[in-house]
Amino acid sequence: MTPAETRAAASPESDVVVGSPTEPVTVSESVRHSERTLHSASAAGAAVTGAPVIGAPAAGGSATAPTVHPGRSAAAGRLAARWRRFRWTRRRVDLAVFGGFLLVAVWVTSQIWVDPAGRVASLYTSDPAQVQFFLAHSVRVVLHGEFPFFTEQFNYPDGVNLMANTAILALGIPMVPVTLLFGPAVTFVVLVTLGLAGTAWAWYHVLSRHVVSNRLAAVVGGWLCGFSPAMLSHASWHPNIISQFLLPFIVWRVMVITRSTRPYRDGALLALLVTAQAFINEEILLFTAMGCGIFLIAMVAQRPGLWSAAWRPLAKALATCAVVAGALLAYPLYIQFAGPMAYHGLSDAVRDYGNDIAAYLAPGSPTIGGNQRANVDLAPNYSEENAFFGWSLALIAVGIVLWLRREMLVRALAATAAFYTVLSLGERITWWDRELMIGPWEWLVRLPLLDAVVPTRFGMITSVVVAILLALAIERSRTLDLDRRVVRTLTAAGLVLALLPIAPMPLPMTSRPPVPEFITSDRWRAYVGPEQTLVPVPVPSMGNTHGMRWAAATNLDFKMPGGYFLAPRNGNTGDPGRFGGRPSGIGKLLEEVASTGRTPELDDRQRRRSLDELRHWKAAVLVLPVRQPHSEPLRQTVEQLVGPARLELDVWVWDVRPLTDPRS
Numbered sequence: 268m269t270p271a272e273t274r275a276a277a278s279p280e281s282d283v284v285v286g287s288p289t290e291p292v293t294v295s296e297s298v299r300h301s302e303r304t305l306h307s308a309s310a311a312g313a314a315v316t317g318a319p320v321i322g323a324p325a326a327g328g329s330a331t332a333p334t335v336h337p338g339r340s341a342a343a344g345r346l347a348a349r350w351r352r353f354r355w356t357r358r359r360v361d362l363a364v365f366g367g368f369l370l371v372a373v374w375v376t377s378q379i380w381v382d383p384a385g386r387v388a389s390l391y392t393s394d395p396a397q398v399q400f401f402l403a404h405s406v407r408v409v410l411h412g413e414f415p416f417f418t419e420q421f422n423y424p425d426g427v428n429l430m431a432n433t434a435i436l437a438l439g440i441p442m443v444p445v446t447l448l449f450g451p452a453v454t455f456v457v458l459v460t461l462g463l464a465g466t467a468w469a470w471y472h473v474l475s476r477h478v479v480s481n482r483l484a485a486v487v488g489g490w491l492c493g494f495s496p497a498m499l500s501h502a503s504w505h506p507n508i509i510s511q512f513l514l515p516f517i518v519w520r521v522m523v524i525t526r527s528t529r530p531y532r533d534g535a536l537l538a539l540l541v542t543a544q545a546f547i548n549e550e551i552l553l554f555t556a557m558g559c560g561i562f563l564i565a566m567v568a569q570r571p572g573l574w575s576a577a578w579r580p581l582a583k584a585l586a587t588c589a590v591v592a593g594a595l596l597a598y599p600l601y602i603q604f605a606g607p608m609a610y611h612g613l614s615d616a617v618r619d620y621g622n623d624i625a626a627y628l629a630p631g632s633p634t635i636g637g638n639q640r641a642n643v644d645l646a647p648n649y650s651e652e653n654a655f656f657g658w659s660l661a662l663i664a665v666g667i668v669l670w671l672r673r674e675m676l677v678r679a680l681a682a683t684a685a686f687y688t689v690l691s692l693g694e695r696i697t698w699w700d701r702e703l704m705i706g707p708w709e710w711l712v713r714l715p716l717l718d719a720v721v722p723t724r725f726g727m728i729t730s731v732v733v734a735i736l737l738a739l740a741i742e743r744s745r746t747l748d749l750d751r752r753v754v755r756t757l758t759a760a761g762l763v764l765a766l767l768p769i770a771p772m773p774l775p776m777t778s779r780p781p782v783p784e785f786i787t788s789d790r791w792r793a794y795v796g797p798e799q800t801l802v803p804v805p806v807p808s809m810g811n812t813h814g815m816r817w818a819a820a821t822n823l824d825f826k827m828p829g830g831y832f833l834a835p836r837n838g839n840t841g842d843p844g845r846f847g848g849r850p851s852g853i854g855k856l857l858e859e860v861a862s863t864g865r866t867p868e869l870d871d872r873q874r875r876r877s878l879d880e881l882r883h884w885k886a887a888v889l890v891l892p893v894r895q896p897h898s899e900p901l902r903q904t905v906e907q908l909v910g911p912a913r914l915e916l917d918v919w920v921w922d923v924r925p926l927t928d929p930r931s
Contacts, residue, residue: 403446416430433549435506439454451819458510528580612719624696783817799887814830881927892918905921
């Protein structure tokens with residue numbers, strides 16, 4: 268029961284078990300077909316223009332050789348001989364496809380590549396800073412043997428549960444050499460670029476080997492999986508979400524174990540893939556597992572006899588996978604759900620993130636046909652545009668399902684897409700921001716694991732299913748009882764109509780302030796000891812993450828309070844999650860000054876509370892960049908708390924060790 272081989276399911280009455288892959292065209296057959304096509308094309312051109320056909324007999328005689336300049340004959344002969352020896356082997360085709368996907372990914376990220384350290388997504392700057400912090404943490408894990416699943420380098424002294432914050436260890440640790448040589452900002456853009464290209468190529472690879480024999484079909488399917496509007500939406504901020512290159516192999520291995528003759532080995536292989544994906548992004552792994560289950564249920568519901576042959580190998584392989592993956596992930600998951608600073612569930616604001624129905628008919632913002640203003644009320648924010656197919660692709664997807672509705676595979680895929688589309692709408696189903704009814708997510712959101720899911724992201728799985736349907740449609744178009752040229756014309760027109768409006772554009776970027784020279788020159792080391800903190804002004808939070816970039820630039824050599832992360836409310840392990848640590852009086856005060864530019868008048872009570880917090884943080888020095896927006900009101904506010912500042916290089920510095928060190 269392997270949808271990897273589902274091409275045989277084209278006949279609705281076929282008795283073949285969801286398998287029997289169509290034999291792929293061999294390389295030699297492809298070459299001979301290409302030669303015949305070229306000769307036919309030249310003959311057709313001659314019929315229209317009256318020009319002689321290359322290699323065809325001249326009128327009234329035998330074939331004549333084309334006139335070639337004597338000085339060029341040797342070079343042309345060598346070139347022709349070299350070309351005749353060249354063959355498009357499968358490996359060369361795969362490399363060419365990956366090269367094409369990589370070029371597109373570089374095009375999409377080109378605005379970041381201009382200056383990785385100085386450019387950031389124009390709307391939300393917090394997530395890239397957080398990712399760069401996690402990449403620097405991977406360096407400490409490798410070089411200093413630091414505990415990988417928890418850190419006190421930010422949100423000191425409470426710390427942060429990194430297993431509950433997607434610390435991307437499976438991406439960050441292999442990229443440690445790049446981070447050391449070029450910095451976390453460069454590693455960030457490398458991961459985004461490879462995430463897009465790698466996901467597209469991985470789906471192309473699985474589709475071309477196990478689902479379709481038509482190369483164009485596999486390329487188009489891989490393209491849409493890697494460069495869908497949902498992927499582009501996350502590319503500016505979330506390399507962990509767009510790094511989906513393991514998912515097609517996980518899906519394929521799940522389908523393989525339904526007919527496996529070596530279920531224990533196949534289950535162990537699946538476990539290794541699952542473990543690796545867990546250290547990239549657990550949410551996408553959960554979506555994938557749910558999708559495989561829905562698809563298999565839909566297949567068995569249509570042909571119950573498949574279950575009798577599939578349940579034994581499936582049970583053995585899944586049991587093996589659970590044992591192996593459980594052993595590998597037991598301790599990390601214990602830290603995530605029961606360790607320090609663990610939380611249970613997300614805040615209500617995030618859990619209610621859902622797609623508007625109209626979002627499936629509009630093109631994504633970072634595409635040719637996209638319009639940010641038109642998409643304002645259709646998604647929670649621009650980093651969560653998880654639908655946005657455009658009306659043409661949406662209608663074509665529905666048309667494909669109606670056309671191929673007799674195929675069991677297509678019906679199962681359609682059921683999977685419908686399931687994820689409905690869940691992605693969230694707790695309240697809306698149409699152009701007008702509420703219509705309560706969605707089924709209202710009753711699922713409180714279930715274990717699902718309570719930590721952002722529902723709008725279910726739409727990313729819908730994108731994958733639509734890509735597979737599009738690949739199947741291209742494959743099946745070859746069986747239409749129409750002239751080949753007509754089929755090619757219709758296929759090309761359909762692809763242009765479906766994909767051109769959502770073709771990717773370079774991600775918009777804006778400049779961000781550089782890391783202060785006070786940090787990069789290591790002048791801070793004269794103030795901060797091993798168990799002390801450097802406090803950026805304003806204190807790092809969800810809206811002020813520049814201090815996290817400072818720490819990342821030093822490979823987290825200093826601790827700091829605050830930051831942007833998920834933690835239990837009020838710092839109580841086991842409570843529902845929220846963004847940021849326990850409330851901070853001085854943090855809130857400085858955040859208000861940074862946003863309003865107004866200097867408040869502080870009383871003695873506020874000063875005492877602020878000093879208590881600085882002592883709790885073991886603060887050694889407060890640092891305010893001279894070019895920080897509203898730097899003057901911030902400087903005046905901090906001086907009311909701890910006294911006058913000293914200008915050092917490009918920052919204002921307050922040495923508060925005499926106030927916070929109990930030995931002073």
